Amino acid sequence: SCFSLPEAVKKLLENMQTDLRSLSMECKKKFPPVKEAAESGIVKIKTIAARNTDILAALKENSSEVVQPFLMGCGTKEPKITQLCLAAIQRLMSHEVVSEAAAGNIINMLWQLMENGLEELKLLQTVLVLLTTNTVVHDEVLSKAIVLCFRLHFTKDNITNNTAAATVRQVVTVVFERMVAEDERFKGIVEQPPPVQGNTNRRSVSTLRPSAKDAYMLFQDLCQLVNADAPYWLVGMTEMTRTFGLELLESVLNDFPGVFLQHQEFSFLLKERVCPLVIKLFSPNIKFRQGSSSAASPAPVEKPYFPICMRLLRVVSVLIKHFYSLLVTECEIFLSLLVKFLDGEKPQWLRAVAVESVHRLCVQPHLLRSFCQSYDMKQHSTKVFRDIVNALGSFIQSLFIVPNTGNTAAVSAPAGSGAQGTAQGGPGTGGISGNLTTQAAFEYRGTWIPLMTVSVQGSAKATYLEMLDKVEPPSIPEGYAMSVAFSALLDLVRGITTMIERELAVEEEAAAEFREAHPDQEWQPQPAHLVWEEMVSACWCGLLAALSLLLDASTDETATENILKAELTMASLCGRLGLVTPRDAFITAICKASLPPHYALTVLSSNAANLSSKAYSIQGQSVQIISPSSESHQQVVAVGQPLTAQPQGTVVLTAKNIQCMRTLLNLAHCHGAVLGTSWQLVLATLQHLVWILGLKPGVGGALKPGRAVEGPSTVLTTAVMTDLPVISNILSRLFESSQYLDDVSLHHLINALCSLSLEAMEMAYGNNKEPSLFAVAKLLETGLVNMDRIEILWRPLTGHLLEVCQHPNSRMREWGAEALTALIKAGLAYKHDPPLAQNQRLQLLLLNPLKELSNVLHADIRQKQLESVLQILQSQGDSLGPGWPLVLGVIGAIRNDQGESLIRTAFQCLQLVVTDFLPTMPCTCLQIVVDVAGSFGLQNQELNISLTSIGLLWNISDYFFQRGEVITQELEREEEALQKQAQEKGETLNRPFHPAPPFDCLWLCLYAKLGELCVDPRPAVRKSAGQTLFSTIAAHGTLLQQPTWHIVVWKVLFHLLDCVRTSSTTADKEKIESGGGNILIHHSRDTAEKQWAETWVLTLAGVARIFNTRRYLLQQLGDFFEAWEVLLNHIQSAALSKNNEVSLAALKSFQEILQIVTPVKDSDKAGDALAAMGVPPVLIDPLSASGPGRPLVRSDSLVERLTRYNGAEMQAPPPGEESALEDSALWWSAWNTWYRTGTDSTRPPSGPTEKLSFIPSQPFLTALIQIFPALYQHIKANFSMEDLKKLGVILHGAVSVPISSDASPFILPSYTEAVLTSLQEAVLTALDVLQKAICVGPENLQVMYPAIFEQLLLFVEFSCKPPQYGRMETKHVANAKYNQAEWVALNYVPFAERSLEVVVDLYHKTACHKAVINEKVLQNIIKTLRMPLGLKYACPSESTWKLAVSSLLKVLSIGLPVARQHASSGRFDTMWPELANAFEDFLFTKSTPPDNLSIQEFQKNEAIDVEVVQLISTEILPFANFIPKDFVGQIMAMLNKGSIHSQSPSFTEAEIDVRMREEFSKVCFETLLQFSFSNKVSTPQEGYISRMALSVLLKRSQDVLRRYVEDERLSGRCPLPRQQVTEIIFVLKAISTLMDSLKKTQPENVDGNTWAQVIALYPTLVECITCSSSEVSSALKEALGPFKDFMQPPVSRVQNGES
Secondary structure: HHHHOHHHHHHHHHHOOOOOOOOHHHHHHOHHHHHHHHHHHHHHHHHHHHOOOHHHHHHOOOOHHHHHHHHHHHHHOOHHHHHHHHHHHHHHHHHHOOOOOOHHHHHHHHHOOOHOOOHHHHHHHHHHHHHHHHHOOOOHHHHHHHHHHHHHHHHOOHHHHHHHHHHHHHHHHHHHHHHHHHHHHHOOOOOOOOOOOOOOOOOOOOOHHHHHHHHHHHHHHHHHHHHOOOOOOOOOOOOOHHHHHHHHHHHHHHHOOOHHHHHHHHHHHHHHHHHHHHHHHHHHHHHOOOOOOOHHOOOOOOOOOOOHHHHHHHHHHHHHHHHHOOOOOHHHHHHHHHHOOOOOOOOHHHHHHHHHHHHHOOOOOHHHHHHHHHHHOOOOOOHHHHHHHHHHHHHHHHHHEEEEEEOOHHHHOOOOOOOOOEEEOOOOHHHOOOOOOOOEEEEEOOEEOOOOOOOOOOOOOOOOOOOOOOOOOOOOOOOOOHHHHHHHHHHHHHHHHHHHHHHHHHHHHHHHHHHHHHOOOOOOOOOHHHHHHHHHHHHHHHHHHHHHHHHHHEOOOOHHHHHHHHHHHHHHHHHHHHHHHHHHHHHHHHHHOOOOOOOOOHHHHHHHHHHHOOOEEEEEEEEEOOOOOOOOOOOOOEEOOOOOOOOOOOOOEHHHHHHHHHHHHHHHHHHHHHHHHHHHHHHHHHHHHHHHHHEEOOOHEEEEEEEOOOOOOOOOOHHHHHHHHHHHHHHHHHHHHHOOOOOHHHHHHHHHHHHHHHHHHHHHHHOOOOOOOHHHHHEEEEEEEHHHHHHHHHHHHHHHHHHHHOOOHHHHHHHHHHHHHHHHHHHHOOOOOOOOOHHHHHHHHHHHHHHHHOOOHHHHHHHHHHHHHHHHHHHHHHHHHHHHHHHHHHHOOHHHHHHHHHHHHHHHHHHHHHHHHHHHHOHHHHHHHHHHHHHHOOOOOHHHHHHHHHHHHHHHHHHHHHHHHHHHHHHHHHHHHHHHHHHHHHOOOOOOOOOOHHHHHHHHHHHHHHHHOOOOOOOOHHHHHHHHHHHHHHHHHHHHHHHHHHHHHHHHHHHHOOOHHHHOOOHHOOOOOOOOOOOOOHHOOOOOOHHHHHHHHHHHHHHHHHHHHOHHHHOOOOOOOHHHHHHHHHHHHHHHHOHHHHHHHHHHHHHOOOOOOOOOOOHHOOOOHHHHHHOOOOOOOOOHHHOOOOOOOHHOOOOOHHHHHHHHHHHHOOOOOEEEEEEEOHHHHHEEEEEEEHHHHOOOOHHHHHOOOOOOOOOHHHHHHHHHHHHHHHHHOOOOHHHHHHHHHHHHHHOOEEEEEEOOOHHOOOOOOOOHHHHHHHHHHHHHHHHHHHHHHOOHHHHHHHHHHHHHHHHOOOOOOOOOOOOOOOOOHHHHHOOOOOEEEEHHHHHHHHHHHHHHHHHHHHOOOOHHHOOOHHOOOOOOOOHHHHHHHOOHHHHHHHHHHHHHHHHHHHHHHHHHHHHHHOOOOOOOHHHHHHHHHHHHHHHHOOOOOOHHHHHHHHHHHHHHHHHHHHHHHHHHHOOOOHHHHHHHHHHHHOOOOOOOOOOOOHHHHHOOOOHHHHHHHHHHHHHHHOOOOOOOOHHHHHHHHHHHHHHHHHHHHHHHHHHHHOOOOOOOOOHHHHHHHHHHHHHHHHHHHHHHHHHHHOOHHHHHHHHHHHHHHHHHHHHOOOHHHHHHHHHHHHHHHHOOOOOOOOOOOOO
């Protein structure tokens, strides 16, 4: 120490000597012994100094002697001397040179002074110095010193009292400090355990060390003294106060807790002495009830005494604080007492100090934790911690409910308090516009309690517990208890939460490290968890009750802030500990406080109901959670509408509501991770607040103050207006911060938003009120900020939004779609890691909801969906990759009920895809593109889109064509992969058109799609699709592999034909009114049937053209023949359809596939726009060359053209194809089709034809017949008689078909012109082809000639007998009315005549053919000609009989020689009678010439008759010997008849000589005669015939003459009838002719008989001379003249009587 330094020692010695000298001076006179002692003392000191090196030690050793002079000086009791001595003694003490013995002496001396009442303050000082500077004082000495101080404390002198009290305190402290120091010294030494003692009184202190023993004794006596018992150790105490005792006990306990905790002896004291003492002293307080009269109680109750009570509470606080672990049970009692003291029935001051004590506990969270562990968590133990909190709560409530005594004035509010008077923006506005500050206070149901600052946060600085000088209970200011309780609550919350959170953080860190080290093991939470949970569980109800009440009552912004902060920290802590109910309860409280009072919000009310049912009792006193009061004196800052389904009035928001809202936002923002399911509460509340404040969502989901807020009811003050942007900003930040939440919390948030949204949806049903879009908007915001982990929340998020999109409320829906599409677009645009291109699953996940939107029926949603698709295509089109099928699915999900605009938007997307993105999409999607484009073609809302989509299909096909190789490779790779997968799974690969290679399948899908469009109900679509289909097949078909063609033919083309045929045959025949009024429909298309007809035509033509142009390719397919048959079947059914357009077109297709029309070569196509459009090449019809009425130029007939064409075709087929082209099966199949078509179409209708049956048109029949020649070229090798017969039936039928009257002007020439129709031309051409073929063909073909003749002769008959068509009535063309449904028979004359010419021509060539001879062709010709010849003037046309005659003459000129040649065979036997009849019918016709026949005409006709007779004379009669006798007889009779032909009775006089056919008669007669006298008589029979004929003639003449003479005589003067006169003249002329003939003839040729007959005429002639007619006379003259040659002298008779 500083005292041992040499200078200090030297100084000490000097001072001591000085002191002794002074003493000796002072005592020199009065007290000589003292003086001597002083002087010897000086010597002693000098001696010690001289002898010893360590002077101080030597001094201490001799201290008794050194101190002696001073002690004696004190004994003088002289103040001056005493003071000097005490000072000197103190100096010695301070240098620690006092030994134990000396110290004892000093104490004794001090005691005497004390008893004498001298130098009291000095005494105290000395004792203090003695005890503090060293440890020499022990045991009794020490106790004596302490008692001395106590004694001085109780003197009358105030200063002494106080100084003594301070000294006692210090001395007590010193005693304990010595013990602590002693323990420190012995720390390392292991002590022998004290011998175990029985259960004796533990006062024995044998086991304690010296200092400890002193301390023990002292503490024990303090207890005795407080308990008013005699002390054991502090002997000599005279009086003592309890208050002082308690203060001392408190300070020891507070300052030296270690002593009691380490030493059993001391612990025992605490348990056995202190606690019972405290409890005993508390009893008056416990029993006392305020207001209960003492008379009522059986024994007088001691009144509580403030000083004791307050000190007891202090002791209890210390006991609890430090020795809680030792005194578990005792503390339980103390705490229960504390709680009781808060009772409303206790005196105010008692409650105040109790609250202060509770506050002290509340700032010690660790202590509170211990309570919880020791009591609340133990079974059968009081829930102390819970009770404390509840007590505080009910204490606060009681302050509001029971007005304090003496505080009743609070109801009439003190001036300046925030009562109603100031609500008008006065001081009550709290901290918002607070330039005027008001006193902070709580106000609840009229009770007003001011709030004062009682302590710094976190320290329980008590006011009344420190009033140690007061004896009377102080008066407690209003609001003090409330303020302390409020602080206690806040400190409690702060302490607990901070402590637990700190420990939680440590634990979480440990958990994280553990997981890193042992990833496979589960982290076991520490037992501490249970404690934390128990603590929270125990206190939350009470806290919540108190805080909610205070929050409701608070009128001070800061207080409100503190309360909210407490609720918020509690909520957060509960959340972290996973305590759902309390967490939700605190959150509910904040939520309710944010909303206007009594606001109906179901989530909150249900939660609150749960709580309020938890009434909890505090020592039998039950506390209810008080519901907030409505009369709040807060400034109103906003008025708005509540968010409810039923419209209600307005609600108001106060500044406090807004403050709470901010807390709520803060909670959600900072503690989102622990909110879990209570997100629901938070968000629901925020939603309502946002609604009341009129915030509406904007882009990206952020809420902005709505401009035109719905309804006039929203009123916002400027104060809140400035807050709004902040709130809206925090709201957005709240959801932005969701990116820091872990996955589970994020899910909670999303779920909460979804259920909020569901509620909003519920509410928006059935009305068109503005819905709350809060949840949807926030879902969007949350999604947007969590893009990096979008996968985990995508399904719930989008699933919900999809539901929103189906909501009937349009605004709701619109936002759902807005949110969903915004999310999808953002998701696709976000830079994911790995990028979307490598994460197909994610990409499909993102696009899936877009597809799901297609199921929504609302057009506005689909519109939004499609607009987003358009945007996605524009921004991400290149990178969609595997997402294409989905996107295309969306574009293609159109339905007819969706309306035009939607379809138009979708179509824009498709157009964009086709124009820009085909190359970027996987080739496997191309098929989908085709399907989608097809579906746009099929929609029926917008025709233009259908047509344009067909154009797109054409573009797509072009793309396939250009990128063929690339597509093929990619598809084949894909195919291999799929094949592999399928094999692994053991399945077969399933895709359309499977066996075909994938690229071909793509084409097939395209064709199939176009095929579907070809049978669309709309004609324009069908037409366009058909043209496109055939054009693509034509243009790109070369890309297909050969086997694929098989599918094209069967599955595409024939399938299409089937469909079209079915549709056409079942189409409606109703007339379609002109569409839409402004579109005129041409009459040729004004029924569905006619429109389908056009389609059928196009389709058939297209298919036929493909068969034609791809013939060689198709023939290499195995089943070409079957295909050919099917195609022919289609052609046939089309040809037989009851529609002229279709049937004619079918034939043109027939012609095309037979390659009758040159196929258009590809090279010619370029210029031919029509062909490019797929219009079938028009057949240049042979009939179009000759218009109606112009005769056909025969030189270039169809036949010749055909043979030319076919010849060219034959010369150069591609190598190796000759056989194929001539494949007879194909041609015969074609022939059969032709035959069936022909038969069916020309078969006349059976039965009566009242109902109009279908009659084929002329162009159709013409085309049909025109096909035959070409067909025949290929089948002639096997063309049999059978076939020829079939052909004949068809030709005959075709020609018989009448024409409808409205078509007649175009087909028939004017009736007078003799022209063939093209049909008739064609028929003759067909026969012509046949006969030419027979002509050049092998021998065996010639048997067909007769059949051809037969056919032609049938046609010839038409001239006189037009054919019947069934039982159909036909009119003559002249009588038919144009434009009526009548049928007109054709003029068959030209046709019949042409047929006749052909017959003659043909006969000319074939007369000698065996078949012609055998089949009696000549006879048939004659038989046929008999009809016109017989009719003669009765023929329909004059030309007919003339032609018949000339033909007959020609035929006979050829045929008769043949007939003669074959006379012997009998083949011609039957012909002769026919011929005779024919001559007879013609020369002696029954028909009369028309009246208007001119003389010249008549003469011409006569010349024809003459010609016939000449033929007889030249061709028949000369060969009579080869001719049957009967025939010759008939001829003779006929000539005979002709030679004396009697005139027709109708002739006029003037014409008679002409009309008599004199020339004819003459020729007949001459022929007769010539034949009679012919010198070439070869057979007797011939001569016989002629003689017989002549005798008949002569006999006839004789008769006529005789009758004339007779008549002449009888008539007298009357002239005879003209007829008879003519006859006689004719006979006379005949006689003269005969005479001439006889003259010319060789005499030997004339039979004698004849001569006799001639001469016998003479007398008769002479008799006629008398006639009166001059004409007869002149004729007679000529007749008589020749008789002169008979005038010869008679010659002598020869014997036998012959000349």
